[in-house]
Amino acid sequence: MTESSSDALIEALRKAVSRTSMLAEGNDPELDSVVRNIRQSIAKGADAEAIQDVLNNAEPLLIKNDEARDNRAKQVRETMHELVDLLEKQDNLKVPQNEKKNLEAQVRSHWQTPSQWPALLHAYLQLADHTLNQAPSDAAPKSSFFQRLFNKRSDEQKDSKNDQEIMQQISHTLAGLINNLSLPSDFDDDIVDLRKALLGNQDLQQLPSLLDEVINLIMATIGNTQEGLANYLNQLNKQLASINSSVVSNYKNQKNLSESREGFDSSLQQQVADTSAAAQSADNLESLKSLIADRMSTISSTMTEYRTQMHEQEKQATQSISQLRNKVVRMEKDSTSLRTLLKEKLAQAMTDALTDLPNRAAYQDAILPLCRVMQSSKKPLCLAVCDIDHFKKVNDTWGHLAGDKVLRLVPKQIRSALDKEDLIFRYGGEEFVIVFPNTNMEQAEKRSEAIRQQVEKTPFNMNGEPVSISVSIGISQLQANDEPETLFSKADKQLYSAKETGRNKVMSDK
Numbered sequence: 001m002t003e004s005s006s007d008a009l010i011e012a013l014r015k016a017v018s019r020t021s022m023l024a025e026g027n028d029p030e031l032d033s034v035v036r037n038i039r040q041s042i043a044k045g046a047d048a049e050a051i052q053d054v055l056n057n058a059e060p061l062l063i064k065n066d067e068a069r070d071n072r073a074k075q076v077r078e079t080m081h082e083l084v085d086l087l088e089k090q091d092n093l094k095v096p097q098n099e100k101k102n103l104e105a106q107v108r109s110h111w112q113t114p115s116q117w118p119a120l121l122h123a124y125l126q127l128a129d130h131t132l133n134q135a136p137s138d139a140a141p142k143s144s145f146f147q148r149l150f151n152k153r154s155d156e157q158k159d160s161k162n163d164q165e166i167m168q169q170i171s172h173t174l175a176g177l178i179n180n181l182s183l184p185s186d187f188d189d190d191i192v193d194l195r196k197a198l199l200g201n202q203d204l205q206q207l208p209s210l211l212d213e214v215i216n217l218i219m220a221t222i223g224n225t226q227e228g229l230a231n232y233l234n235q236l237n238k239q240l241a242s243i244n245s246s247v248v249s250n251y252k253n254q255k256n257l258s259e260s261r262e263g264f265d266s267s268l269q270q271q272v273a274d275t276s277a278a279a280q281s282a283d284n285l286e287s288l289k290s291l292i293a294d295r296m297s298t299i300s301s302t303m304t305e306y307r308t309q310m311h312e313q314e315k316q317a318t319q320s321i322s323q324l325r326n327k328v329v330r331m332e333k334d335s336t337s338l339r340t341l342l343k344e345k346l347a348q349a350m351t352d353a354l355t356d357l358p359n360r361a362a363y364q365d366a367i368l369p370l371c372r373v374m375q376s377s378k379k380p381l382c383l384a385v386c387d388i389d390h391f392k393k394v395n396d397t398w399g400h401l402a403g404d405k406v407l408r409l410v411p412k413q414i415r416s417a418l419d420k421e422d423l424i425f426r427y428g429g430e431e432f433v434i435v436f437p438n439t440n441m442e443q444a445e446k447r448s449e450a451i452r453q454q455v456e457k458t459p460f461n462m463n464g465e466p467v468s469i470s471v472s473i474g475i476s477q478l479q480a481n482d483e484p485e486t487l488f489s490k491a492d493k494q495l496y497s498a499k500e501t502g503r504n505k506v507m508s509d510k
């Protein structure tokens with residue numbers, strides 16, 4: 001056995017002993033103090049030796065109690081037989097044999113079960129009623145036993161001398177039963193009064209109420225009527241089921257909370273389940289009530305503690321969630337505006353303010369992935385460096401603003417000669433870089449030549465005067481192992497060559 005299963009077994013045994021002691025309570029004052037000791041020892045967590053001592057002390061008392069209970073049961077069984085015999089002894093009466101056998105069978109089955117004793121007495125009264133109600137053939141029919149008892153007419157009472165004798169005998173027998181029941185001392189006064197009433201009973205009218213008293217006394221001793229017990233248990237089960245379901249639903253709702261709370265819940269459920277099981281197996285209402293009161297009080301205080309803890313945790317959780325939500329909302333707002341700002345900044349950072357073209361930084365960002373995609377897919381890519389010829393002269397001749405105007409107009413001419421896919425960047429000053437994805441050298445040369453021609457034929461108006469502007473373009477094609485810098489450098493070399501060899505031309509790295 002593992003240590004944990006051994007611990008679990010010990011805990012189960014502790015509970016079993018504690019609960020058994022509750023069931024034993026209420027039978028004998030001396031025994032009561034012993035069983036309370038047992039429970040206190042267990043509650044205090046006493047060791048096995050200490051608990052064993054207490055149990056040893058309890059043993060003789062438990063045996064004595066068992067013997068007393070057994071004697072009471074025997075007394076009830078004998079009384080039931082005597083009562084039936086009383087009816088049988090009446091010469092002029094015929095006891096219904098089936099009913100009598102049924103009653104005797106009930107007595108055989110239930111004489112040791114105190115909760116069944118009232119039912120046995122009720123069954124006996126039914127038998128007596130049916131026996132007395134069987135009128136002799138030559139006599140007028142008698143009214144029901146109970147009717148006659150409750151709606152007595154003086155003439156009928158006088159006529160039922162025989163019945164009266166039977167009732168007196170029944171009263172004596174019941175008085176003997178009460179005398180020998182060894183009922184708890186709480187009932188001493190009731191027993192004396194009832195016994196007196198039974199023995200002195202000359203009045204048939206008093207017998208039903210006296211019989212009720214006997215039954216009530218037995219029921220008060222052993223618990224209550226079966227119906228009452230069943231109702232009580234039903235109610236209790238409903239309460240337990242409701243607590244259980246609320247605990248279960250709480251458990252489900254709160255399952256995301258800490259493990260300690262889960263443990264707390266499961267122990268509560270265990271208490272409810274244990275109480276329910278103990279309640280089902282109990283047969284003595286007093287001890288059952290005591291057990292239930294004890295367990296309900298434990299459950300109630302556990303629930304209160306649980307609720308308080310839950311309330312506190314929920315309060316904290318609600319505050320945290322609310323704070324968290326506010327934080328998230330703030331963070332979302334911040335992040336949205338930050339994202340917008342960043343986007344703007346990034347766009348600004350990547351865009352040339354004069355021409356609105358992507359700038360050198362944007363080129364640097366874009367060129368590496370572009371090269372890698374083209375290289376891995378083995379598709380062609382060409383790059384052109386395009387520079388305005390003698391731009392310094394433009395600035396010098398027409399002013400810087402005129403130079404700016406040229407810088408804004410040239411890219412528009414370049415764009416007009418490009419494909420949709422082609423990218424144009426202002427690399428710096430009067431220099432532009434054009435990237436031709438999915439384009440071989442021949443196509444790139446054609447488009448570059450188209451650019452050159454487009455710029456050349458466009459009349460740039462400076463202070464009302466048409467001025468010719470030209471561009472020189474160097475082209476290179478990306479090779480399998482080329483880095484972006486290599487690609488650029490090769491194109492730049494071709495541009496240098498174009499400048500060196502007269503400008504307004506396209507040169508390529510073939």
Ligand SMILES: Nc1nc2c(ncn2[C@@H]2O[C@H](COP(=O)(O)OP(=O)(O)OP(=O)(O)O)[C@@H](O)[C@H]2O)c(=O)[nH]1
Binds near residue numbers: 354399407
């Ligand atoms: N207006 C204007 N001028 C600029 C700008 N950026 C650079 N420049 C001018 O562009 C000129 C570049 O001149 P250079 O690099 O000597 O060459 P170039 O005159 O174009 O002659 P080549 O390139 O040899 O044909 C300089 O005068 C710069 O001041 C700008 O944003 N606006």
